[in-house]
Amino acid sequence: MKRRVVVLGLAMVFAVAAGCRGSLPTEDVSAEDPSSRYDTRVVKHALGKTEIPADPQRIVVLNPYAILDYLIALDMVPVGSTGGEGLDDYPFGYWLEGRTDGVEMVGGTIEPDLERVAAAEPDLILSNPWQEDIHKELNQIAPTVAVPLSYSDFEEEFRYVADVVGQADKAEELIEDHHDRLQAFKSTLGGSADAEVSVIRVFPDSIRIEVDSYVTTLLDAAGVRRPPAQEALKESIDVSIEQARLIDGDVILVYSADNGAEQDRNERAVGKFLDHPLFGNLDAARAGRVHEVDSRLWAGGGILWADMILDDLSGLLGGQS
Amino acid sequence: MRAATPDGGTVGIYTSAFDRRRASIRRTLGLLIAVGLLAWVALMSVRIGSVPIESGTVLDAFFDFNGSDEHVIVRSLRVPRTLIGLGVGAALAVAGVVTQGVTRNPLGAPDILGINAGAAFAVVTAIHVLGFVSPLGYVWFAFAGALCAVVVVYALGSAGSGGPTPVKLALSGAVLTALLGSWTTALVVLDQRTLDEARFWLAGSIAGRDLTVFVTVLPFLLAGLAMSLVLGRQLNALSLGDDVARALGQRTGWVRIVCTTAVVLLAGSAVAAAGPVAFVALATPHIVRSLIGPDYRWVLPYSLLLGPVLLLSADILGRILMRPAELQVGIVTAVFGAPVLIHLVRSNRGLEA
Amino acid sequence: MSSRHLDVRLVRGRISMRLSLPTMGAAIISVLLVGTVGAWAMTLGDFRLSVDEVVRAVAGDAAGPADFIVRTLRMPRVLVGIGVGFAFAASGAIFQGLVRNPLVSPDIIGVNAGASLAAVFLIVTRGPMSLLPLAAFAGALIAALAVYGLAWRKGISGGRLVLVGIGINAMAIAGTTFLIVRFPIEVVSAAELWLSGTLYARGWEHVAYIGVALALLLPAALALSPHLRTLQLGDDVARALGIRVEVLRFSLLAVAGGLAAAAVAAAGPIGFVALIVPHIARMLVGPFTAGVLLLSGLLGALLVIASDVVAQHAFAPLSLPVGLVTAAVGAPYFLFLLFRMNQRT
Numbered sequence A: 001m002k003r004r005v006v007v008l009g010l011a012m013v014f015a016v017a018a019g020c021r022g023s024l025p026t027e028d029v030s031a032e033d034p035s036s037r038y039d040t041r042v043v044k045h046a047l048g049k050t051e052i053p054a055d056p057q058r059i060v061v062l063n064p065y066a067i068l069d070y071l072i073a074l075d076m077v078p079v080g081s082t083g084g085e086g087l088d089d090y091p092f093g094y095w096l097e098g099r100t101d102g103v104e105m106v107g108g109t110i111e112p113d114l115e116r117v118a119a120a121e122p123d124l125i126l127s128n129p130w131q132e133d134i135h136k137e138l139n140q141i142a143p144t145v146a147v148p149l150s151y152s153d154f155e156e157e158f159r160y161v162a163d164v165v166g167q168a169d170k171a172e173e174l175i176e177d178h179h180d181r182l183q184a185f186k187s188t189l190g191g192s193a194d195a196e197v198s199v200i201r202v203f204p205d206s207i208r209i210e211v212d213s214y215v216t217t218l219l220d221a222a223g224v225r226r227p228p229a230q231e232a233l234k235e236s237i238d239v240s241i242e243q244a245r246l247i248d249g250d251v252i253l254v255y256s257a258d259n260g261a262e263q264d265r266n267e268r269a270v271g272k273f274l275d276h277p278l279f280g281n282l283d284a285a286r287a288g289r290v291h292e293v294d295s296r297l298w299a300g301g302g303i304l305w306a307d308m309i310l311d312d313l314s315g316l317l318g319g320q321s
Numbered sequence B: 001m002r003a004a005t006p007d008g009g010t011v012g013i014y015t016s017a018f019d020r021r022r023a024s025i026r027r028t029l030g031l032l033i034a035v036g037l038l039a040w041v042a043l044m045s046v047r048i049g050s051v052p053i054e055s056g057t058v059l060d061a062f063f064d065f066n067g068s069d070e071h072v073i074v075r076s077l078r079v080p081r082t083l084i085g086l087g088v089g090a091a092l093a094v095a096g097v098v099t100q101g102v103t104r105n106p107l108g109a110p111d112i113l114g115i116n117a118g119a120a121f122a123v124v125t126a127i128h129v130l131g132f133v134s135p136l137g138y139v140w141f142a143f144a145g146a147l148c149a150v151v152v153v154y155a156l157g158s159a160g161s162g163g164p165t166p167v168k169l170a171l172s173g174a175v176l177t178a179l180l181g182s183w184t185t186a187l188v189v190l191d192q193r194t195l196d197e198a199r200f201w202l203a204g205s206i207a208g209r210d211l212t213v214f215v216t217v218l219p220f221l222l223a224g225l226a227m228s229l230v231l232g233r234q235l236n237a238l239s240l241g242d243d244v245a246r247a248l249g250q251r252t253g254w255v256r257i258v259c260t261t262a263v264v265l266l267a268g269s270a271v272a273a274a275g276p277v278a279f280v281a282l283a284t285p286h287i288v289r290s291l292i293g294p295d296y297r298w299v300l301p302y303s304l305l306l307g308p309v310l311l312l313s314a315d316i317l318g319r320i321l322m323r324p325a326e327l328q329v330g331i332v333t334a335v336f337g338a339p340v341l342i343h344l345v346r347s348n349r350g351l352e353a
Numbered sequence C: 001m002s003s004r005h006l007d008v009r010l011v012r013g014r015i016s017m018r019l020s021l022p023t024m025g026a027a028i029i030s031v032l033l034v035g036t037v038g039a040w041a042m043t044l045g046d047f048r049l050s051v052d053e054v055v056r057a058v059a060g061d062a063a064g065p066a067d068f069i070v071r072t073l074r075m076p077r078v079l080v081g082i083g084v085g086f087a088f089a090a091s092g093a094i095f096q097g098l099v100r101n102p103l104v105s106p107d108i109i110g111v112n113a114g115a116s117l118a119a120v121f122l123i124v125t126r127g128p129m130s131l132l133p134l135a136a137f138a139g140a141l142i143a144a145l146a147v148y149g150l151a152w153r154k155g156i157s158g159g160r161l162v163l164v165g166i167g168i169n170a171m172a173i174a175g176t177t178f179l180i181v182r183f184p185i186e187v188v189s190a191a192e193l194w195l196s197g198t199l200y201a202r203g204w205e206h207v208a209y210i211g212v213a214l215a216l217l218l219p220a221a222l223a224l225s226p227h228l229r230t231l232q233l234g235d236d237v238a239r240a241l242g243i244r245v246e247v248l249r250f251s252l253l254a255v256a257g258g259l260a261a262a263a264v265a266a267a268g269p270i271g272f273v274a275l276i277v278p279h280i281a282r283m284l285v286g287p288f289t290a291g292v293l294l295l296s297g298l299l300g301a302l303l304v305i306a307s308d309v310v311a312q313h314a315f316a317p318l319s320l321p322v323g324l325v326t327a328a329v330g331a332p333y334f335l336f337l338l339f340r341m342n343q344r345t
Helices: A002-021 A034-038 A066-073 A114-119 A135-141 A154-164 A168-194 A214-221 A241-247 A269-274 A303-318 B017-047 B055-063 B069-103 B115-129 B135-158 B166-189 B192-202 B211-229 B232-238 B242-247 B252-274 B280-292 B296-321 B329-347 C021-043 C051-058 C064-099 C111-124 C129-151 C158-182 C185-195 C204-231 C235-240 C245-267 C273-285 C290-313 C322-344
Strands: A040-045 A048-053 A059-061 A080-083 A104-108 A124-127 A144-146 A197-203 A206-209 A237-240 A251-256 A290-294 B002-004 B010-012 C005-010 C015-020
Touching (some): A114 C064, A154 A168, A154 A214, A168 A303, A197 A269, A251 A303, A290 A303, B055 B069, B069 B252, B069 B296, B115 B192, B135 B252, B135 C322, B166 C158, B192 C158, B192 C185, B242 B252, B280 B296, B280 B329, B329 C158, C005 C021, C015 C021, C051 C064, C064 C158, C064 C273, C111 C185, C129 C158, C129 C204, C129 C245, C158 C185, C204 C235, C290 C322
Parallel strands (some): A059 A080, A080 A104
Antiparallel strands (some): A040 A048, C005 C015
């Protein structure tokens, strides 16, 4: 009996020792590309510092929303990206459809398939700041930068990503363009742009008031205010449905799961909420200025995304006389 | 005079008719007090919340409606929620009483024995996998799920030597709950949208619940209550042991079937209306018994009144603790109910083995 | 069970053991199966490799992608699967032996739930993921201590332990449900994946966690096993034979709890391994012994890595958490158990 234990123990120790021997990252698995070895720089990121190629050619990104958006805006289409889990036809950010030809799916956003990432032979990986658990493995495939996402200030994030991939100047141009569009937005809407707009998400027994997100940052930049009742809020909060008065303003924007497919609207929390008498009491509801917005688009982020939202917003706010 | 019964309680033995009469009067008075308490808690449930409302406003909302926020909140949020709480609280408490009586097990309760889990899993499957939309459709799943759970848990807990002891039944219930929990997780992990909707439902809540669901299950709920209330005498006899009950002329097989039907109706209705809510079914009978003794003819009506008191109190607590957000009642009852369970386990001698 | 035995004497006759041949036979077969399935698991994936290449990679003698794929990704995953499966099953075997009920397991008496609460909290608050195993382990240990402390009343009875465990389980699950409901769907999805029990992204540090835990706790478990059998004869008999009952029980619970806690810390709460496997081991070779404990462990390892193969590859391109497969296995097993138990009575 004891002999078997000893043998088992030795076997396990041996296995661990044998394994440990070769796991030091002495070489990476990426394609042998001599030119990329000469020009490198060190960047600081959310999980430390990494030496990356100055001119990356094959990027894999682990965030198919904002970060993918930034890369495509810079004309640096990555060779691989994670995609939304589930059985959607189009796995990346909804607003990027048509611009992601050639991008390989490398697994789900929550659990990227490391074998596929390796198979894409990247020379740079852009990961999420919370992906600490696979950071070491990613670094063995290619230098990995954990983009420090704030999930609200997309201009800052855009500048960061652009700097990492060596396109800082182009980014500044695009941000200038974006500012121009913001100006245009403000001037065409005139007085309507001064509206008080609430952005909310509805759950079966509560409302989430959104503050400090990509959408609200964009609204602020566009000069659109939040209702005074929400001014004191620093970050998004959940409130009971009874507090519906808190969301009242000139316009209310409600995230909706799909594009308002009528047949199961009544089952959805959004449908129930919008039909609720308490909600009907709100000024915005009485004035008919409540709009369901497609969360596939509105729950995204990025610089291309921002322009699409602005277009949507013009339509939604411009209706006011 | 008091004598011990197999379910861990004691039974009073009256030494004179006068004695019995006095006890009856005391208990009837107690019942009236319980009704008063329930009415008060129900009123509090309508008044208290993230928006505090005065009693006067409550009355106005019904007799002098002016469409203000507060009136709307009373009529469309607080009152439906209170009504559901009354029904579900009563159903769960009475289901707990009947379960404890028929299994002679102080730990009998639809949530401990996995019955709630069975009903919940069936409903989640019906809504999210099979696409049932109307409550009248998926309510049947709740009953079917509850019934299957009863059968499985009882069979599993009775196997082996010693029959269905409390510990074995509790273990079977826990295993079934864990199994169904994994399957539910499997369902929601594969589809993020399902997860988003199902996770609220599975927390157990009387807020944000469809009143139409409650209205749909109400006939079944009332049937279950009615069946249970007339079983007082039978449960008393059963608690003395099957042999004694038979000797007293009872047809124990039939009684068990009726009891099981009642529990399935009550638990299934409660879960369909509010999702799985824990511990009300377990705790209420014990609290009631500690107040008025183990006579099921009295324990049943008292539990019917005190169950909603407990449930609504937990709900009110959930509204206050996290203002301006709310805590689901299922979470409150679990967090406060578990210590009750543990206390029961520590103090009850009848639970060895 | 009258079976053939082998009497062994070691150290010039001072140590003697009785080894049961059927158990040894089953154990050897299990080891071979584990090795085979493990090696086979390492050949599967988008990068298909031959067994030959896998063996070379394990030995450190391969180049390029095969080296990375096998030694950084697949090998730690398989090793963690083996270790975790072993630990869960061994833990379940001890619990079932102590409480004398085939339905008890760390899954349902609070250990897994305590770990889950701590881990989910870390995930939804976007805390540092490198602390996840530590948090899970701490949660499991705190829950186990709470159960033990609350069940203590001039000693521990198996029944009370179980019931208090169910209560603590319910509280921890309520806490986890609260977190699941309160936080945004993106982090909740990640938490739900962990809650199913998963071998995704297991690295050598996870192998180290579970390896060290097994190295420390398994010998202790084996040493205590003969005394557990004595305990099964009854507290009074055990005391008469000179055993300090409460100390022994505490030690056994500590070891079993530690094994389960380490396993949950390394791979999340993979369900039903601790519940099902010891029962199967007992059905094969008889009531609890140290040999049965080892056999349970080996079978548990086999179950987990086989389930992981199914979870990863059977539904390509979708990759499932291994806990979902073990839960699916739980269903027919459950029914089978019902059938068998009713046949006997």
